[in-house]
Amino acid sequence: MPDAEAPADPRRALVVMAHPDDIEFTCGGTVAQLSDDGWHVTFCLVTSGDKGTKDPMLGPADLGALREAEQEAAASELGIQRCIFLRVPDGHVEDGSEFRGRLVRVLREVRPELMITWDGYRGFNHRDHRTVGIAALDAVFPLSRNANSYAEQVATGAEPVRVNTVLLAGSNEPNYFVDVSDQLDRRIDALLRHASQVQAPNREEMSRRMQNRSRQAARVGRIPWSEGFRRLTFGGVAAPRRGDALKADAKARAQAEQADQSKSSAASDG
Numbered sequence: 001m002p003d004a005e006a007p008a009d010p011r012r013a014l015v016v017m018a019h020p021d022d023i024e025f026t027c028g029g030t031v032a033q034l035s036d037d038g039w040h041v042t043f044c045l046v047t048s049g050d051k052g053t054k055d056p057m058l059g060p061a062d063l064g065a066l067r068e069a070e071q072e073a074a075a076s077e078l079g080i081q082r083c084i085f086l087r088v089p090d091g092h093v094e095d096g097s098e099f100r101g102r103l104v105r106v107l108r109e110v111r112p113e114l115m116i117t118w119d120g121y122r123g124f125n126h127r128d129h130r131t132v133g134i135a136a137l138d139a140v141f142p143l144s145r146n147a148n149s150y151a152e153q154v155a156t157g158a159e160p161v162r163v164n165t166v167l168l169a170g171s172n173e174p175n176y177f178v179d180v181s182d183q184l185d186r187r188i189d190a191l192l193r194h195a196s197q198v199q200a201p202n203r204e205e206m207s208r209r210m211q212n213r214s215r216q217a218a219r220v221g222r223i224p225w226s227e228g229f230r231r232l233t234f235g236g237v238a239a240p241r242r243g244d245a246l247k248a249d250a251k252a253r254a255q256a257e258q259a260d261q262s263k264s265s266a267a268s269d270g
């Protein structure tokens with residue numbers, strides 16, 4: 001979308017997730033598409049996934065370092081240059097003021113207009129996913145925009161920031177679907193970089209699994225090869241990407257227009 005009219009300062013997105021590989025499993029195609037569209041995307045990994053192994057010989061420090069390297073390689077496959085690792089111990093993310101302050105600081109430094117994170121309200125799920133999703137949303141609204149919240153950050157130059165749009169990944173109630181049909185190969189390449197986690201024997205098997213996931217999203221959003229999100233907007237411009245093939249939104253709009261028309265014709269009839 002930006003291309004010829006792209007401003008010198010690219011649009012920025014921040015993806016906040018609990019573990020290395022969360023991004024690639026839930027929204028890898030979307031971030032690759034954003035990158036292709038000229039956005040500057042930053043990944044923020046709250047933990048380094050240092051408990052995610054069945055190998056008793058692999059301790060947390062070694063596993064964390066390995067998974068950070070895997071995440072960097074996966075990000076690179078998706079066209080993303082920067083990963084921030086907060087290194088909270090895997091499985092022990094606590095939603096407290098100190099943790100939310102760390103997320104606020106990342107938001108104020110990266111200054112994204114769009115944030116993608118876990119849907120922390122989707123029911124039972126990995127505790128870290130729930131906690132990160134809820135805390136990241138609190139960090140966007142209202143904490144990072146209020147100068148009096150974490151004022152010590154503002155005093156040292158981390159200015160308040162307003163994020164316009166949040167896309168909640170892994171949602172049970174997606175209402176926004178991104179067409180990722182151009183990104184299928186990159187999604188698979190990125191997932192395969194998480195070799196310590198992905199047990200698919202080969203590329204074909206991984207491709208088959210991704211197709212199954214896409215079919216689930218496609219049933220709801222009616223777009224083959226899509227990734228589904230719950231979208232929240234906080235004022236300002238809310239347009240994450242081109243064309244967007246937003247059939248679900250278009251359908252909702254058409255229904256709303258129809259309802260308006262029948263209301264106004266009912267009013268004029270009266």
Ligand SMILES: [Zn+2]
Pocket residue numbers: 018019022126129
């Ligand atoms: Zn995870």
